[in-house]
Amino acid sequence: MSKLVTEAVTGEVSGVDINEILNLLLAEASQSTSFEDKSALPSLNNLPLDIEPVNTNIVQQQVNIIEDEDLRQVYQIASQERLAKITSGLERLQAHPDDIATVELLRRQIHILKGDSASVGINSVARVADSVEQILFNIQEERQLFTSEFCDRIKIGLDGITKLVKEAVTGVASGVNLDGIIYQLAGKSKQIDEQEIASIFIEDRELREVYRITSEERLQRIERDLLYLEQNPQDIGILEELLREAHSFKGDSRTVGAKPIETMIHQVEDIFARIKRRQIAFNPQLGDLLYQGLDVLGKLVKEAVTGEPSRVNSGSILNQLMRLVSDSEFENYGFIPVTNEIILPSAVQETTSDIPSVPEAYRIDTIRVPTGDLDALVTQTDELTVTRIAIGYTTAAIEEMAIIWEDWKTFERQFKHTDKSHPRENPYQEKLEKLLESLRTSTRDNTSRLNEITVELNEKIRSLRLLPLATLFQLFPRMVRDLARQQGKEIQLIIEGGETTADKLIIEEIKDSLTHMIRNAVDHGIETRDEREKLGKPPLATIWLRGYQKGNTIIIEVADDGRGLNIENIQQTAIKRKLYTPEELEVMTENQIYNLIFAPGFSTRTFITEISGRGVGLDVVRNNVERLKGNIQIESNLGKGCSFRLEISTSLASITVLLFEVQGIVHAVPLESVQTTLLVGLDEIAMASPSDSIADGKETILWDNRSIPVASLADLLELSNYPAKLDPKFRTNPFSRGGGVSSTPTWYDRQPSNSRYCILLQVGDTVSGFFVDCLLDTQEVVLKPQSKILKRVRNVAGTTILPTGDVCTILSPTDLIRTLEKQTISTVALKPRELPKQKPVILLVEDSIFVSTQEKRLLEKAGYEVVVAVDGLEGYNKLTTRKFDAVVSDVEMPRLDGFSLTATIRQNPEYHDLPIILVTTLDSEADQKRGSEAGANAYIIKSKFNQDFLLETLAKLV
Numbered sequence: 001m002s003k004l005v006t007e008a009v010t011g012e013v014s015g016v017d018i019n020e021i022l023n024l025l026l027a028e029a030s031q032s033t034s035f036e037d038k039s040a041l042p043s044l045n046n047l048p049l050d051i052e053p054v055n056t057n058i059v060q061q062q063v064n065i066i067e068d069e070d071l072r073q074v075y076q077i078a079s080q081e082r083l084a085k086i087t088s089g090l091e092r093l094q095a096h097p098d099d100i101a102t103v104e105l106l107r108r109q110i111h112i113l114k115g116d117s118a119s120v121g122i123n124s125v126a127r128v129a130d131s132v133e134q135i136l137f138n139i140q141e142e143r144q145l146f147t148s149e150f151c152d153r154i155k156i157g158l159d160g161i162t163k164l165v166k167e168a169v170t171g172v173a174s175g176v177n178l179d180g181i182i183y184q185l186a187g188k189s190k191q192i193d194e195q196e197i198a199s200i201f202i203e204d205r206e207l208r209e210v211y212r213i214t215s216e217e218r219l220q221r222i223e224r225d226l227l228y229l230e231q232n233p234q235d236i237g238i239l240e241e242l243l244r245e246a247h248s249f250k251g252d253s254r255t256v257g258a259k260p261i262e263t264m265i266h267q268v269e270d271i272f273a274r275i276k277r278r279q280i281a282f283n284p285q286l287g288d289l290l291y292q293g294l295d296v297l298g299k300l301v302k303e304a305v306t307g308e309p310s311r312v313n314s315g316s317i318l319n320q321l322m323r324l325v326s327d328s329e330f331e332n333y334g335f336i337p338v339t340n341e342i343i344l345p346s347a348v349q350e351t352t353s354d355i356p357s358v359p360e361a362y363r364i365d366t367i368r369v370p371t372g373d374l375d376a377l378v379t380q381t382d383e384l385t386v387t388r389i390a391i392g393y394t395t396a397a398i399e400e401m402a403i404i405w406e407d408w409k410t411f412e413r414q415f416k417h418t419d420k421s422h423p424r425e426n427p428y429q430e431k432l433e434k435l436l437e438s439l440r441t442s443t444r445d446n447t448s449r450l451n452e453i454t455v456e457l458n459e460k461i462r463s464l465r466l467l468p469l470a471t472l473f474q475l476f477p478r479m480v481r482d483l484a485r486q487q488g489k490e491i492q493l494i495i496e497g498g499e500t501t502a503d504k505l506i507i508e509e510i511k512d513s514l515t516h517m518i519r520n521a522v523d524h525g526i527e528t529r530d531e532r533e534k535l536g537k538p539p540l541a542t543i544w545l546r547g548y549q550k551g552n553t554i555i556i557e558v559a560d561d562g563r564g565l566n567i568e569n570i571q572q573t574a575i576k577r578k579l580y581t582p583e584e585l586e587v588m589t590e591n592q593i594y595n596l597i598f599a600p601g602f603s604t605r606t607f608i609t610e611i612s613g614r615g616v617g618l619d620v621v622r623n624n625v626e627r628l629k630g631n632i633q634i635e636s637n638l639g640k641g642c643s644f645r646l647e648i649s650t651s652l653a654s655i656t657v658l659l660f661e662v663q664g665i666v667h668a669v670p671l672e673s674v675q676t677t678l679l680v681g682l683d684e685i686a687m688a689s690p691s692d693s694i695a696d697g698k699e700t701i702l703w704d705n706r707s708i709p710v711a712s713l714a715d716l717l718e719l720s721n722y723p724a725k726l727d728p729k730f731r732t733n734p735f736s737r738g739g740g741v742s743s744t745p746t747w748y749d750r751q752p753s754n755s756r757y758c759i760l761l762q763v764g765d766t767v768s769g770f771f772v773d774c775l776l777d778t779q780e781v782v783l784k785p786q787s788k789i790l791k792r793v794r795n796v797a798g799t800t801i802l803p804t805g806d807v808c809t810i811l812s813p814t815d816l817i818r819t820l821e822k823q824t825i826s827t828v829a830l831k832p833r834e835l836p837k838q839k840p841v842i843l844l845v846e847d848s849i850f851v852s853t854q855e856k857r858l859l860e861k862a863g864y865e866v867v868v869a870v871d872g873l874e875g876y877n878k879l880t881t882r883k884f885d886a887v888v889s890d891v892e893m894p895r896l897d898g899f900s901l902t903a904t905i906r907q908n909p910e911y912h913d914l915p916i917i918l919v920t921t922l923d924s925e926a927d928q929k930r931g932s933e934a935g936a937n938a939y940i941i942k943s944k945f946n947q948d949f950l951l952e953t954l955a956k957l958v
Contacts, residue, residue, distance in 0.1 A: 064122050065171040071854055075120060076169040078850040082113045083162060090154060097146040107136040111892055115921045116850040118942045122168045124178050125161055131185040132157040153185050200258050201307040211256050212305040213366055218249045219298055220474060227477050230287050239276045246272060258304045261297060267321035268293050292317050362511040364504055369464055380457050387449050394442050401435050404428050469547040470498030472507045476518055476545060483522045487925060490540045491526055497547035502554045506648055509628055513621040517558045517644050525562035525642055552650050552672060559643035565636040567593050594634040598622040629797060631814050633764040655783050657810060659776040663719040666808050671778055673813035675760040675767055682754050701769060710758060710769035711820050761813040768817045783810060795819055839865040840958050845875035845889035862951050872896025876904055885958045891920035899934045906935035915957035
């Protein structure tokens with residue numbers, strides 16, 4: 001106690017573990033004979049609210065402080081003023097509990113404080129303020145009466161906010177038990193403390209790896225069965241499977257000492273048991289909570305096997321699971337009041353950290369291998385050993401042959417000094433001939449045996465890397481379910497061809513691309529239930545995810561029965577972004593217009609949010625697929641649906657190519673893209689008519705009754721003026737007899753003067769021809785990817801080293817065809833914006849001084865002129881005084897809110913095209929829909945506020 005007194009008067013941390021001391025005192029007291037009823041002893045969990053147990057984790061908690069000194073000062077002043085208004089308003093409400101106007105004033109002030117705190121990253125204040133706002137909102141909506149109990153809860157929240165604000169501006173730890181306050185605001189008496197969910201790490205390495213594999217598999221099976229249960233809630237058999245998996249998972253966790261995981265999965269198991277006993281009914285809200293529990297379990301498993309802190313707020317999820325189990329009926333469960341951050345299915349609350357969040361690459365760490373395959377590999381390695389020994393004997397024979405050769409040369413030198421009139425016998429010639437013949441035979445045998453073993457080893461090892469596509473496909477049903485729930489849509493995901501196998505690398509690399517496409521299908525492609533009913537479609541939409549193999553190609557399709565691609569919208573967006581002129585778009589084919597959506601930053605969405613309309617994703621998809629030597633094909637039927645087809649080669653390391661020469665340089669293209677090769681007469685080449693949409697203005701040839709556009713590959717690769725055309729010494733042909741320097745004349749001499757060699761390449765349904773100087777050979781080569789420095793080079797897929805040691809460029813058929821069409825999507829970019837002579841002017845409408853100060857500084861630093869209005873009415877009045885380039889507005893403001901301001905602005909035809917961006921704390925889908933219907937161009941949530949996103953959105957709209 002003396003140390004604590006010293007800490008109180010000096011401010012120096014004493015280092016005393018209060019909980020440990022109190023527990024020791026209570027334990028000692030429980031053994032005393034003076035206590036007959038030991039149950040009457042107090043416990044740390046039952047201490048009064050004004051003597052809360054000290055959280056021993058405070059020392060380890062990250063102190064929230066605003067780094068910017070000016071913002072810190074503004075935040076302090078604004079927060080103190082708002083807290084003072086709330087305190088005085090609460091006193092007035094105590095005297096007049098039926099005064100709804102005072103309740104509205106209190107709610108508005110706490111809402112603004114929440115927004116201020118979220119925008120500056122003080123999430124602790126934002127969370128407590130959100131819980132207080134929820135209480136006031138329920139009172140305002142007359143869902144509950146204002147009583148002394150609710151007044152006490154609000155005071156607890158205000159006291160915590162005051163301390164947390166002080167921490168944010170001083171950097172001194174507040175000592176506030178954040179989860180404890182939020183739980184008290186929700187009116188709960190029991191809570192799982194952070195100490196009960198302390199981090200855990202499995203020390204034994206082997207046990208850790210086994211636990212990781214089994215836990216991941218169990219979580220996948222539980223999630224899969226839970227999705228099935230959601231669609232078939234009456235299936236008792238699936239509940240048995242869920243109970244069995246959960247129970248086994250709990251036992252595994254208990255065995256390795258992972259207490260937090262054991263506690264969490266025990267609550268999940270208990271809920272499954274209650275569903276089976278029909279004590280609670282399974283519905284989407286319960287499913288949301290169970291999925292959040294599985295997400296937390298996945299992060300805790302990772303923590304247990306890696307030792308890295310998961311930084312998840314598992315206590316809040318666990319408390320909700322415990323509350324659900326303790327309630328007698330699920331119907332009384334209602335809205336989850338613990339925290340509003342976990343309403344959405346996909347949200348798992350994480351504790352704040354200064355460590356930046358970097359998305360982890362999808363990696364498959366383990367593969368199950370049959371022991372028979374391992375035995376076959378051992379047999380092949382034994383064969384390699386035998387061949388290695390045989391090659392060793394060959395090496396010895398070569399050494400012996402070298403010795404004989406030296407003896408022969410010595411013999412020849414001696415013979416020069418002897419009498420040449422007498423015939424001589426050469427004793428070394430016969431030995432050398434026999435040795436050469438033996439060496440030739442053994443080398444041939446060893447080479448043949450080595451080739452056979454290498455082929456078998458290569459096939460066997462590659463087969464071990466093959467995994468079913470179901471390994472990847474099983475990740476998406478949950479994602480579709482959560483996205484559909486968030487957007488209020490009804491969607492089923494049908495998976496076909498999951499048994500098709502693909503290389504492990506393909507599955508790892510294609511995961512992000514499939515994620516983008518499926519999210520786009522849910523967000524852009526599928527209509528809402530009302531829209532589908534108006535169109536005569538079934539309310540339940542469908543997305544298909546198919547996988548199958550065709551020859552040496554893996555094909556993955558993502559299709560939906562939604563809106564389809566609107567060609568007119570794509571064309572308008574391309575014109576608006578100044579990518580193409582209307583004249584250029586007029587001559588494009590349907591597929592060429594579809595391919596425009598793969599351009600960086602391209603989006604037909606007119607309403608921008610953090611996850612939609614930003615034009616981020618499909619260009620990344622295309623790049624990822626092409627890096628895997630694949631391509632994407634699009635089929636669409638407006639109003640009926642759209643299909644994306646990914647075609648990826650099964651072989652990634654080696655590839656069979658067609659070798660040819662252009663301007664004396666050897667190039668290659670993948671043989672799988674070569675439709676055929678032709679010798680085309682000059683009289684067969686014609687110029688396409690302007691009416692030909694496929695080959696407008698290009699040279700063409702007639703092949704298979706089709707008009708095929710053709711071009712000189714030397715021109716496309718910009719090699720027409722390469723020195724080899726002028727000086728033969730620059731021509732490198734590793735297949736010539738000149739040891740790497742081509743002695744063959746230019747192509748005019750190597751093919752008939754009235755004809756040219758032509759390679760027809762096919763990508764999807766598109767066929768194009770390319771003239772080359774000469775055709776050399778087909779050959780299997782090892783593909784070398786481009787370096788990080790040359791990450792993306794137009795028309796180049798990679799390089800390889802030929803048997804001669806020369807480097808050969810492997811060309812990309814997809815890029816070559818695009819280049820021929822003179823619209824290579826891989827190089828399309830938004831044209832640089834010409835900076836206006838005057839700064840763009842932004843009207844900033846915000847009633848929070850702190851937020852307006854922060855946003856004003858940000859925008860001015862980015863080169864904008866900013867005019868500030870304190871509410872919607874003042875904002876509209878200022879709008880009429882001068883020309884503005886955009887409006888950035890809050891939503892909840894006095895006199896005229898952001899939704900009404902936006903609708904009022906849109907009523908004036910003069911402001912029809914004026915960009916309007918709403919920045920608010922309202923994060924529900926309904927609020928975002930209201931913003932879109934009012935006429936806003938973008939909707940940014942303050943709790944997810946990102947400065948770069950705001951500037952990016954302005955740059956896109958202004």
